[in-house]
Amino acid sequence: MIGAFLGECTIRSLGGHWATHENMLCIALDRKDLVFPHNKVIKQFRYGKEGGDSILAFYEINKLMDEVKSRTLTPAQERLQEFSRHGGNRIFVPNMSGATPRWVQVAEVNDGQVKLLAPPTQRYAVSGLITDVKCFYVCDPRGQLLHTEWVNKSDWHSLPPDILKQLQSKLAADTSLTLNQLERGKQFIEISYGASDQRADGRYYCYSTSIKNISPHKIQITRFGGYIPQDAAWQLSSVTGDFYTADQFKDWYGQKVEYLLPGETVCDALNWGNPPVLWAYHGITNTGESFVAGKVLEKPLAGSGAHFVKPVQPEPEMERIVNKLRASYELRQQHMNSIALASLLGPTPPWLKPTDGLTEFFERQTLLLTEGHIVWGALVQANQLLFKPGEANCPALLVHSPDSYFDSRPQELRLIGHTFFSLKNIDFADPELKEVARLVTDEMDRSMGFELPKVFSNKVVQSATFMGFRKHIPNGVLSSGLFPILTHPSTRAVMMVPFEFWPIELIVLWKEGSL
Numbered sequence: 001m002i003g004a005f006l007g008e009c010t011i012r013s014l015g016g017h018w019a020t021h022e023n024m025l026c027i028a029l030d031r032k033d034l035v036f037p038h039n040k041v042i043k044q045f046r047y048g049k050e051g052g053d054s055i056l057a058f059y060e061i062n063k064l065m066d067e068v069k070s071r072t073l074t075p076a077q078e079r080l081q082e083f084s085r086h087g088g089n090r091i092f093v094p095n096m097s098g099a100t101p102r103w104v105q106v107a108e109v110n111d112g113q114v115k116l117l118a119p120p121t122q123r124y125a126v127s128g129l130i131t132d133v134k135c136f137y138v139c140d141p142r143g144q145l146l147h148t149e150w151v152n153k154s155d156w157h158s159l160p161p162d163i164l165k166q167l168q169s170k171l172a173a174d175t176s177l178t179l180n181q182l183e184r185g186k187q188f189i190e191i192s193y194g195a196s197d198q199r200a201d202g203r204y205y206c207y208s209t210s211i212k213n214i215s216p217h218k219i220q221i222t223r224f225g226g227y228i229p230q231d232a233a234w235q236l237s238s239v240t241g242d243f244y245t246a247d248q249f250k251d252w253y254g255q256k257v258e259y260l261l262p263g264e265t266v267c268d269a270l271n272w273g274n275p276p277v278l279w280a281y282h283g284i285t286n287t288g289e290s291f292v293a294g295k296v297l298e299k300p301l302a303g304s305g306a307h308f309v310k311p312v313q314p315e316p317e318m319e320r321i322v323n324k325l326r327a328s329y330e331l332r333q334q335h336m337n338s339i340a341l342a343s344l345l346g347p348t349p350p351w352l353k354p355t356d357g358l359t360e361f362f363e364r365q366t367l368l369l370t371e372g373h374i375v376w377g378a379l380v381q382a383n384q385l386l387f388k389p390g391e392a393n394c395p396a397l398l399v400h401s402p403d404s405y406f407d408s409r410p411q412e413l414r415l416i417g418h419t420f421f422s423l424k425n426i427d428f429a430d431p432e433l434k435e436v437a438r439l440v441t442d443e444m445d446r447s448m449g450f451e452l453p454k455v456f457s458n459k460v461v462q463s464a465t466f467m468g469f470r471k472h473i474p475n476g477v478l479s480s481g482l483f484p485i486l487t488h489p490s491t492r493a494v495m496m497v498p499f500e501f502w503p504i505e506l507i508v509l510w511k512e513g514s515l
Contacts, residue, residue, distance in 0.1 A: 003038030084109035096128040102158040175236040185293025194458020195308040210267040217285035218259035227278040314408035346469035357446025364493040372486030376410040378417035379481035386478040449492030472498040480515040
């Protein structure tokens with residue numbers, strides 16, 4: 001009767017149903033675990049609470065486990081789980097009983113519970129929830145320290161002396177780096193510097209710093225800092241005298257979640273310090289691999305920074321729109337027949353000469369329409385006829401980028417286009433700016449695939465002349481400066497995606513003038 005009552009309480013609170021397993025009554029919980037209430041009642045009568053058997057504990061533990069199943073683990077807890085899956089290493093966590101020793105070795109991590117080995121001073125082993133573990137460290141079988149997780153300086157006094165010595169030695173070593181130590185980190189993140197139009201104060205040079213995850217794993221930057229050259233190495237030199245933290249990285253670089261996802265790029269638009277300077281980043285993957293990566297900024301970047309376009313906040317809705325268009329258009333490409341293709345091709349104008357740079361555009365229309373990849377394009381300038389109703393198709397100039405960073409930031413691309421246009425009819429001494437100004441000033445220039453210098457953005461941004469076909473533009477009038485285009489790696493030519501394929505949300509934004 002007591003077992004039945006305990007079982008019914010469990011079902012009504014946690015879900016599940018009565019079942020049998022090996023001829024024993026049990027409850028199959030919704031999380032697919034089996035629990036045996038009658039067995040627990042027998043054990044409490046037989047061994048008593050002093051023996052560790054309690055029907056109240058049975059109920060409470062199952063309730064806790066149900067809650068644990070629905071909790072999201074922190075990145076540190078996920079790494080603890082990952083380390084536990086690889087045999088050979090020894091994991092230590094704070095003693096959950098609060099007794100000494102303060103750090104106890106983990107026996108196993110299973111089903112949301114961390115089971116600890118019983119230390120010599122205790123007659124029983126302790127278990128706890130993985131969600132309650134805030135810090136840990138990992139050693140190899142010989143006691144060599146491999147990894148620490150959120151072991152703060154306030155915890156150092158409780159560490160075993162040999163572990164504390166290794167930790168202090170490791171941290172001291174990290175404050176001095178050689179470039180050879182950064183080689184392995186190149187397989188995890190890519191670091192790039194760009195110009196900035198801001199200054200921290202009159203003494204320091206400012207620049208942007210971008211971090212891109214180029215690995216197949218999720219990454220967390222745990223600490224980072226700037227280094228200056230000293231003898232044959234680089235020495236940590238931050239305003240605090242210590243490393244900057246994971247939280248500071250997320251704040252300064254605009255990282256919204258715990259991990260930097262594969263292919264994701266974040267940027268600090270206002271980094272500062274006088275070159276030469278090395279920025280190094282200590283990180284860990286979600287599979288438990290630690291690394292350090294860095295890059296030296298040898299000298300100030302080209303340009304004064306006055307033309308640098310500051311990164312803008314991402315717009316998830318714009319990323320959703322372009323991804324929706326990609327998915328639907330890829331299906332159309334797979335089933336595009338010759339009749340449909342012919343209806344999309346634009347006519348070759350009678351004024352086009354064989355030597356005209358736009359020849360490549362007309363020769364590559366079929367390739368772009370049938371195999372092209374969609375990205376955002378931002379208008380730089382166009383023949384004035386395209387801005388009002390009419391029949392004439394005319395050339396135009398745009399900027400675009402292969403970097404997925406702009407999927408959610410097309411407005412940043414448009415700002416780059418505006419800045420590009422602002423250089424028209426200006427004579428610069430700087431050779432890079434001089435070439436950009438020449439290109440936008442000469443309206444007969446048909447350049448394609450010109451890569452803009454880093455004075456505009458630290459991303460790869462290219463310009464291309466294209467033909468504006470009115471049948472591809474909503475209402476036949478170029479009333480917005482932002483639109484999807486087709487690109488292909490085998491050609492420098494690009495073309496506007498015909499508007500008949502656009503999602504309705506994009507057409508509405510175009511007609512409202514919101515682009």
